[in-house]
Amino acid sequence: MQVQQAHVPEKHRTRVRQKLGRLARQEEREFYLFISPWIIGFILFGAGPIIASAVISFTDWSLLSSPRWVGLANYERLFTDRLFSVTVKNTFIYAIGSVSLGIVAGFLLALLLNQKVWGMSLFRTIFYLPSVVAGIATALLWVNIFHPDFGLINYTLGQFGIQGPGWLQSPTWAMPALIMMSVWGAGGGMVIYLAGLQSIPEHLYEAAALDGAGPLRKFWHITVPMMSPVIFFNMIVGIISSLQAFVLILVMTNGGPANSTLVYGLYLYRTAFQYFEMGYASAMAWVLFIIIMLITALQFRLANRWVYYEGGLKG
């Protein structure tokens, strides 16, 4: 639209606008009418809560009494709260573990599926399925699978003569177990990598082959750079969502044993909806938001070093 207008001579354009003035105004009214549901929603469930949350974070409020202004006390309390540092550490372990394993697994699956072999769509369905159906039912399924005595994993390990650990009941193994489960959902990323792989022009590989490049060199010098924007995207989205993840962790371990899987979102949920400390919970939410923004900004800065954009555009 912008481009089309630029070609119309200035004088002509103003005349058109005058003639269409009434129509344009009507279109504008219609625009606001059409988007009015979202505007109401934005005020009620978007901007309103965001502003309210910032204000509440400076108060002490249990919902039963009226809010009491406490200034920065909630934020100060956070930095002396022992559980805060525990949850930050757990959250980072979970995020780094699940995102890095998820990227590697999703990418390898996509490479494998990018072969021109028969039955490709069937295999894609199988690998993709867990990421779509993931929810309460599959979380309960994994609780069953991780059962120390009667679960599938220790049964399988037992077949090889290995005595498996207590998984969700062990402070050492509960977090690795949760990360393992998240890798089961790597098929969601796989679909995106697959779309990316299929858009790499074939002539790049042909040219490299003429220059005598072997499979490994082609992989490192063509596939990886061409896919780096997709990897970067999945990394950003993955880290943001894994820093917030907690509902399925609540179902599976409820933060235990010994707080070894108590992640940030779960602690926030408890603070707000079990202890009813609305002010403190809001402060926690804002600190989480700031952490997420800082990490995302840092990733964009680091992206210059490894993400390759065709056409020379640097992110």
Added chain:
Amino acid sequence: MKVGHSGSTALATARPGGRLSSVRMQRRLHKILVYTLLFGLAWVFLLPFMWMISTSLKQSQDVFTFPPRFLPTSFEWRNYVRGWTIMPFNTFLLNSLIVTGANVVGNLLSCSVVAYGFARLRARGRDVLFLLLLATLMIPREVTIVPTFILFTKLGLVNTLLPLILPAWFGYPFFIFLLRQFFMSIPHDLDEAARIDGASSWRIFTNIILPLSKPALGTVAIFAFIGNWNNLLDPLIYLRSTEKFTLALALNLFRGQHLTQYNLLMAVSLIQLLPILIIFFLAQKYFVRGVTMSGMGGR
């Protein structure tokens, strides 16, 4: 691998004649390797589901045998009935259907109307508002969750299904974004012709844009269905009395109360999972489209 595959093709064309058979051997080996990996991994990805089915059919005493058995000794189909009737699951199912249905309809109506405005109508301030809409996608749920809870508490709607339903009727930014992208790709010729014939924006929206957008609307409906069918966080926050529980929340309750009855737990979990499995197999292409269109994978 793609790399290896194109590599061997290039080899085959570069060196014809005597070397061909070894190239063919190499290609065959490559294919065997690929299939071995594919079948092996497919087995690993499907095994949890088989374990689920197997456990759901076991007798109680078979669940806790040591060492565990993969296959049940006898198929206890009654587990499904027993699990379903141990708690008022019909009520939970009805609640889930109400919440999910209202969310699907609400999202389809509100998001498509808003998306049409952003995609097709020109107005001052439109681009700024759209940026604002995109910005709300980045705000973590945690920030808005407390004030929204307080709002619904003040409205006296806690322990009703309404807090789980109402927000969907005011547009969900992610779906608005997805639909707007789709509407933008529909050629303008059609609605311009209709406009010359005197059709209003609303008529163009309902008679031209919506019928052409069935794939995108389908994607939104499916995402909304699965997201709400599996939603556990909002029911956890807003629902108090058992008769208001959704299936997802009831499963969590079941686990707490009947911790040791894994066979029944797996049976009711499978029932809860069934609609999603059916939708997945019927409408796979919609997921892939939605995921690649928006880039949001595996949520």
